[in-house]
Amino acid sequence: xxxxxxxxxxxxxxxxxxKNWTLLTVLREVCNLTGTKCGCSTxxxxxxxxxxxxxxxxSCLIKIGSLEGRRLETIExxxxxxxxxxxxxxxxxxxxxxxxxxxxxxxISAKALLDRVPNPTDDEICAALSNNLCRCxxxxxxxxxxxxxxxxxxx
Amino acid sequence: MPDQTxxxxxxxxxxxxxxxxxxxxxxxxxxxxxMKLPHMLHAKVLFSTRPHARILSIDTSRAEALPxxxxxxxxxxxxxxxxxxxxxxxDEYMTEQLFSPVVRYVxxxxxxxxxxxxxxxxxALRLIDVTYEDLPANYDPERALDASATVIHDHGHLENGxxxxxxxxxxxxxxxxxxxxxxxxxxxYECPAIHHGAMETHASLAIFDxxxxxxxxxxSQDTFAVRRNxxxxxxxxxxxxxxxxxxxxxxxxxxIDMITEPIAAALAMQSGRPVRLVYNRTEDIxxxxxxxxxxxxxxxxxxxxxxxxxxDMRAFVNAGAYASGTxxxxxxxCGRLFKVHRCExxxxxxxxxxxxxxxxxxxxxxxxxxxxxxxxxxxxxxxxALDIDMxxxxxxxxxxxxxxxxxxxxxxxNARPVDCLNRAAELIDYESARKEQQESTNQRYRIGVGVGxxxxxxxxxxxxxxxxxLMLKMNCDGTCVLFTPSNEMGNSSVTLQKQMVAxxxxxxxxxxxxxxxxxxxxxxxxxxxxxRGTFVSGHGALKIATTMQGYxxxxxxxxxxxxxxxxxFSNRAAHAQDERSVSLEEIVQFSRDHDxxxxxxxxxxxxxxxxxxxxxxxxxxxVDTETGEVSMLAYAAIHDVxxxxxxxxxxxxxxxxxxxxxxxxxxEEMGIDERTGAVKNRTLKRYRMLYAxxxxxxxxxxxLDSFEPAGPFGAKSIGECSVxxxxxxxxxxxxxxxxxxxxxxxLTKEKVLAAIQKTKEEKQTI
Numbered sequence: 001x002x003x004x005x006x007x008x009x010x011x012x013x014x015x016x017x018x019k020n021w022t023l024l025t026v027l028r029e030v031c032n033l034t035g036t037k038c039g040c041s042t043x044x045x046x047x048x049x050x051x052x053x054x055x056x057x058x059s060c061l062i063k064i065g066s067l068e069g070r071r072l073e074t075i076e077x078x079x080x081x082x083x084x085x086x087x088x089x090x091x092x093x094x095x096x097x098x099x100x101x102x103x104x105x106x107x108i109s110a111k112a113l114l115d116r117v118p119n120p121t122d123d124e125i126c127a128a129l130s131n132n133l134c135r136c137x138x139x140x141x142x143x144x145x146x147x148x149x150x151x152x153x154x155x
Numbered sequence: 156m157p158d159q160t161x162x163x164x165x166x167x168x169x170x171x172x173x174x175x176x177x178x179x180x181x182x183x184x185x186x187x188x189x190m191k192l193p194h195m196l197h198a199k200v201l202f203s204t205r206p207h208a209r210i211l212s213i214d215t216s217r218a219e220a221l222p223x224x225x226x227x228x229x230x231x232x233x234x235x236x237x238x239x240x241x242x243x244x245x246d247e248y249m250t251e252q253l254f255s256p257v258v259r260y261v262x263x264x265x266x267x268x269x270x271x272x273x274x275x276x277x278x279a280l281r282l283i284d285v286t287y288e289d290l291p292a293n294y295d296p297e298r299a300l301d302a303s304a305t306v307i308h309d310h311g312h313l314e315n316g317x318x319x320x321x322x323x324x325x326x327x328x329x330x331x332x333x334x335x336x337x338x339x340x341x342x343x344y345e346c347p348a349i350h351h352g353a354m355e356t357h358a359s360l361a362i363f364d365x366x367x368x369x370x371x372x373x374x375s376q377d378t379f380a381v382r383r384n385x386x387x388x389x390x391x392x393x394x395x396x397x398x399x400x401x402x403x404x405x406x407x408x409x410x411i412d413m414i415t416e417p418i419a420a421a422l423a424m425q426s427g428r429p430v431r432l433v434y435n436r437t438e439d440i441x442x443x444x445x446x447x448x449x450x451x452x453x454x455x456x457x458x459x460x461x462x463x464x465x466x467d468m469r470a471f472v473n474a475g476a477y478a479s480g481t482x483x484x485x486x487x488x489c490g491r492l493f494k495v496h497r498c499e500x501x502x503x504x505x506x507x508x509x510x511x512x513x514x515x516x517x518x519x520x521x522x523x524x525x526x527x528x529x530x531x532x533x534x535x536x537x538x539x540a541l542d543i544d545m546x547x548x549x550x551x552x553x554x555x556x557x558x559x560x561x562x563x564x565x566x567x568x569n570a571r572p573v574d575c576l577n578r579a580a581e582l583i584d585y586e587s588a589r590k591e592q593q594e595s596t597n598q599r600y601r602i603g604v605g606v607g608x609x610x611x612x613x614x615x616x617x618x619x620x621x622x623x624x625l626m627l628k629m630n631c632d633g634t635c636v637l638f639t640p641s642n643e644m645g646n647s648s649v650t651l652q653k654q655m656v657a658x659x660x661x662x663x664x665x666x667x668x669x670x671x672x673x674x675x676x677x678x679x680x681x682x683x684x685x686x687r688g689t690f691v692s693g694h695g696a697l698k699i700a701t702t703m704q705g706y707x708x709x710x711x712x713x714x715x716x717x718x719x720x721x722x723x724f725s726n727r728a729a730h731a732q733d734e735r736s737v738s739l740e741e742i743v744q745f746s747r748d749h750d751x752x753x754x755x756x757x758x759x760x761x762x763x764x765x766x767x768x769x770x771x772x773x774x775x776x777x778v779d780t781e782t783g784e785v786s787m788l789a790y791a792a793i794h795d796v797x798x799x800x801x802x803x804x805x806x807x808x809x810x811x812x813x814x815x816x817x818x819x820x821x822x823e824e825m826g827i828d829e830r831t832g833a834v835k836n837r838t839l840k841r842y843r844m845l846y847a848x849x850x851x852x853x854x855x856x857x858x859l860d861s862f863e864p865a866g867p868f869g870a871k872s873i874g875e876c877s878v879x880x881x882x883x884x885x886x887x888x889x890x891x892x893x894x895x896x897x898x899x900x901x902l903t904k905e906k907v908l909a910a911i912q913k914t915k916e917e918k919q920t921i
C-alpha cells in the first residue's frame with residue numbers, strides 16, 4: 001500500500017491505496033465517493049470526470065500514484081453546506097437530467113469550462129462535452145443548462 | 156376527478172424537472188453499483204470465447220483454492236431449470252438456464268466467482284479450466300433456417316429447428332391487390348444489432364439471509380417478472396424473494412430481461428454473503444441484450460397516382476442465442492404495419508430465428524424503427540419513381556382520425572400523422588431544403604432531405620392483462636406517500652404520476668413522497684415497458700388520486716356541512732363554493748381523531764384501449780462525396796402525444812431519441828467477426844455513439860396540441876415512438892443526397908464511399 005497526499009474537495013487528504021489503482025477505483029471503493037460514476041473504464045464516456053488542477057479528466061485513466069500534491073475536485077465538492085451549486089441548479093431546472101448516470105460527469109465538465117470561460121458559446125460547450133456521453137437527453141437541455149449556469153454564476 | 160378537458164391546470168402541462176433530480180445532480184443518487192453492504196463479496200463472470208460448443212469438462216478447483224474466493228458456480232452446482240429471461244413471454248420459449256453445459260455465443264455464461272475483491276475474482280476466473288467441443292455456428296437468421304443448419308436448442312418448444320415462431324398476420328387480399336397494382340416495388344433492407352447504451356451497465360446486489368429470504372437490488376424495468384423468474388429458478392416462494400430497484404441509470408428496454416440477477420443470487424446463496432455483480436462496458440455490450448439485427452423484404456403495390464394498394468413484408472429477425480423477448484418484439488412490429496397507412500391489403504410474416512450471436516431483446520421501439528426504415532425507404536423510392544413529392548405521397552396514404560386497423564377495425568385513436576408531417580415540413584422549410592438538394596447534385600457536398608413517419612403503441616391492452624396497481628396514504632400533516640411499482644428510470648414516468656396526484660389532490664409535488672418499484676413494498680404492475688408509463692400507469696395514478704380525493708371530500712363535506720361533490724381541491728385544501736375551506740391536514744386529523752380512520756387506498760388500473768402515437772421526422776444532411784462523411788444539418792421531429800403532461804420531459808424524450816436513432820442510422824453497430832463469432836465493436840471507442848457535437852445544429856422538436864380521449868388528461872405515449880421514424884428520415888436523406896438506394900444501416904462513411912465508388916464503376920463499364 002502507498003500513501004498519497006492531495007487536496008480533495010478543498011480538504012488536505014491522505015489516501016492509502018496501491019499507487020497503480022485508478023483514481024476512479026480509489027474514489028469509489030476507498031474514499032466511498034460514489035458520485036463519480038463508471039460507464040466504460042476506457043475514457044470514452046466521461047461519467048467519471050473529475051477536475052484535476054482545473055482541468056476535467058477521466059478518473060478511470062489516471063493512476064492514483066500520480067496525484068501526490070495535486071488539487072482534485074469531485075462532484076461531491078460542489079454541494080456545500082446543503083446548497084446546490086448554480087450549475088447543479090441549472091441542470092435540474094433545464095430538464096438536463098433524466099436517468100442521472102452521466103450527470104455528475106457532465107456537471108464536472110461544465111464546471112471546468114465555466115471556471116475558464118464564464119460565458120461560453122454553443123461550440124465551446126460542445127467542445128467541453130466532446131468526451132461526455134449521454135444516452136437520454138440528446139444534449140439539447142444539457143447545453144441549455146450550461147448557458148443557464150453561466151447566467152446564474154454571473155448574477 | 157378533475158375535469159380532464161379543461162385547458163388550465165396547475166401541475167398538468169407544466170414543465171416539471173424529474174423527481175429526485177437533486178440527488179442525481181449531486182452524486183447522492185444510489186445506483187446498484189454504488190451500494191455496499193458489510194461482508195459484501197464481488198463477483199465476476201467467466202464468458203464463453205466459443206460461439207457454439209459443448210462443455211466437456213469444467214474444473215474449478217484451482218479457482219476455489221485461491222485465497223479470497225468464497226464461491227465458484229457453473230452448470231455443475233446450480234439449478235438447471237429452464238426459463239425465459241423476458242417477463243413479457245415468461246412462460247414461453249424457455250431456452251435459457253442459469254448455466255448451461257452448452258455455450259451458444261461468444262459472451263455466454265460459463266461460470267462465476269464471488270471473492271473479497273473484484274481483482275481476486277478476476278484472477279480466479281483465469282484458474283477455471285474448461286474444455287470445449289466446438290459445434291457448428293450460425294450468425295445469420297436466414298442461413299440458420301436452412302434444413303442443414305445446426306439446431307441450437309433442443310428445449311423450449313420452438314416451432315421448427317432454429318425458428319422460434321412464425322408471426323403471420325394479414326388483412327384484405329394482398330396477392331390480388333398486388334396483381335391489380337400499376338407498379339410493384341421490391342427492396343431488401345438491413346438494420347444492425349445495436350447496444351442499448353444505457354450509461355449505467357447491468358448490475359445486481361444479492362443477499363440470501365438466515366430466514367431464507369433472497370433480496371436482489373437491481374436496476375430492473377420489470378421487478379415482478381424478475382421475482383417470478385428467480386422464484387422459479389431457485390424454487391423459493393415469492394414471499395421469500397424480494398426484487399428492489401434502487402435507481403436505474405438508463406434502460407431503454409435493455410433492463411427488462413433478467414440478466415445479472417440470478418448469477419448474483421446463486422453466488423449469495425452459495426457463499427452466504429451479500430454479492431455484488433457489476434458488468435463492465437464490454438460485458439454489457441457483448442453479454443446482455445441488443446436491438447435485433449433484421450433483414451426485411453418488402454414489396455409494395457401502388458397505383459400511378461401514388462395510392463398504395465398492397466404491402467407485403469417478410470422479416471428475418473436475429474434472435475441471437477436465446478429466445479428472450481424476440482417473439483414479443485416481432486409481434487409488436489407486425490402490428491405496426493397495420494397502423495399507419497389507409498391501405499386495406501397488408502401482410503406481415505416475421506421469422507424470429509435463433510443464431511449464435513449476442514441475444515436480441517426488447518429495445519425502445521420494439522422492432523418499429525427497423526420496420527419503418529424498410530417501409531419509409533420504399534415510400535421514398537416510390538415517390539421518385541412516380542415523380543410525386545414524398546409529402547404528397549405520404550398525405551395520400553397516411554391514416555387519420557377515423558383510421559382503424561384493417562385486420563379488425565379497431566380504431567387507432569385520434570391519429571394525426573399528417574398534421575405532424577405538415578408541421579415538420581413547415582419548420583424545416585422543406586421546399587427550400589429540396590431546392591438545396593437539387594442544386595447540390597454534382598457538387599462535392601451534397602444536401603439531402605429525408606422524410607420518415609412512424610407509429611408506436613400505448614401499452615399491451617389486447618395482448619396481456621395490462622394493469623398497474625398503486626397505493627396511496629395520507630400523512631397527518633396533509634402530505635402523502637404514493638406506492639408505485641414504477642421506477643423513475645429517466646423518462647419522468649414517476650414524475651408524471653406525482654403530477655396526477657398533485658393536480659387531483661391540490662398539493663405541491665414536494666408534498667408527495669414515493670416508494671418505487673419494490674416487490675415487497677408496492678403493488679404489482681405489468682412492467683415499466685411497452686410505452687405504458689403515461690397511458691396506463693399515469694392513468695392508474697389519476698385513478699388512485701381520484702379515489703383518495705373522494706375519501707377526503709367525504710370527510711371535508713361533513714366538516715363543512717356541504718355535499719362532498721361540491722368541493723374543489725387546491726392549495727392543500729378542500730374549498731366549498733361559499734369560499735370556506737378545510738386544509739388537507741385538518742381533514743386527515745379529523746378522520747383520525749373523530750372518525751378513527753386512516754386515509755389510505757389501493758387501486759388497480761387496467762388499460763382498455765389500444766391507441767397509437769404517431770410522429771413525423773424530416774432530416775436534412777450534408778454528405779461529403781470525397782470522404783463519405785454525413786453531417787446532420789437540420790432535423791425536425793414532430794409528434795402527436797395527445798396532451799403533453801410535462802412538456803419538459805416530452806421534448807427531452809424526443810431529443811434523447813434522436814441521439815439514439817441518429818447513432819443507429821449513422822454509426823452504431825455491434826458487428827460480428829465471422830471468424831471468431833465475437834462482437835466487433837466491444838468498447839465505446841469502437842462502438843460509436845453520438846456526442847453533443849454530432850447532433851443536428853438546427854433542431855425543431857414539437858408535439859401537436861392534441862387530445863386523446865382514452866388517455867389521462869388526454870395524454871398518450873412518447874418514449875418509444877420518438878425513436879421510430881429516425882432511421883428512415885436519415886436513410887432517406889442520405890439516399891436522396893446521393894441519388895442512391897442506401898438500404899443497409901449504419902450509413903458509415905466507409906459504406907457511403909463504397910456506394911459512391913460502386914456507382915462510378917458501374918457508369919464506367921457502361
